[in-house]
Amino acid sequence: MKVTLQGMKIRMSQKLCIIGLGFIGSEIIRNLDKFRKKIELSAVFDIDKKKMEEITAKYPKVRLMTSSSDFDDCDIVIEAAIQQVVKEIFNKIVKTEKIFIPMSIGAFITDEKIYSNYIALEKAKRQLIKFPSGAIGGFDAIHSIKQIGIISAKLTTTKPPIVFREQRYIKENKINLSENEKTQVFKGNAKEAAKAFPRSINVGARLALATLGPEETSVEVYSDPFIKKNIHEIEIQSEVGVYRFSFQNNPSPTNPKTSWLAALSIFDTLENRICEE
Ligand SMILES: NC(=O)c1ccc[n+]([C@@H]2O[C@H](COP(=O)([O-])OP(=O)(O)OC[C@H]3O[C@@H](n4cnc5c(N)ncnc54)[C@H](O)[C@@H]3O)[C@@H](O)[C@H]2O)c1
Secondary structure, rough: EEEOOOOOOEEEEEEEEEEOHHHHHHHHEEEEEEEOOEEEEEEEOOHHHHHHHHHHHOOOOOOEEOOOOOOOOOOEEEEOOHHHHHHHHHHHOOOOEEEEEEEOOOOHHOHHHHHHHHHHHOOOOOOOOOOOOOOOOOHHHHHHHOOOOOHHHHHHEOOHHHHHHHHHHHHOOOOOOOOOOEEEEEEEHHHHHHHOOOOHHHHHHHHHHHOOOOOOOOOEEEEEOOOOOEEEEEEEEEEEEEEEEEEOEOOOOOOOEEEHHHHHHHHHHHHHHOOOO
């Protein structure tokens, strides 16, 4: 936030709230010192009361929010919880001038209203929603290619079976997660993928929003017992050329579904797209 005092521009520190205190939320808090004087942790929310109490013990000045929508006194809102939280707060937050950094990006393509509102905001160039690159990257090249056009965009995600074992889609479709061979567990578009795997294929949504949209972006998902990494491979065909990006991510220390890189991408968003503005 900038204020002007006798012609001088003074940047005041921006108040941050974090919803979701799991791996990503905790990682952000642990590293916020990097943004000292620019960003200050002001409020947090998690449905897990123990995690909220831990924050109070460590940071007594941080306010405990009463719900995911209790962010009126903040300038930046980071969501690092679940898709449902994005659905709960989207309508309120887009009516404000706050910067919104969502991690559960799948919500933007599984919920028709959020998707159409988001597209309208983009067209109006009211860009207060900042998507971190998450567990993938290459968006600078993708944006350049998009000026000419994208013919096809495909994400192939391969993760160890442990990531999928308890997921509803796997159980409902009685998919056998072999311990002896790589198994295809999903083939469809990004929208179907974000519905099938709400906690682990956010990258498909991120790619879809940057390329051909939820229905035209292809996603394949594999379970591979011989790997320990979360691998995302992107292929983009265009008149400009053919592009392949490969991301071999180590899972985060506390949540095997989440790649470590995903949390780090938030710092890049805060540093380059907020502090410099
Ligand atoms: N965009 C990407 O590339 C990307 C990559 C990895 C993870 N993610 C997504 O980011 C989100 C956070 O990931 P994580 O690894 O920190 O997850 P996590 O499971 O470690 O933590 C999630 C936290 O949210 C809390 N929570 C759950 N429901 C809530 C609610 N209704 N209100 C408030 N808090 C609630 C949980 O108690 C938990 O503390 C997930 O949705 C995940 O799928 C996105």
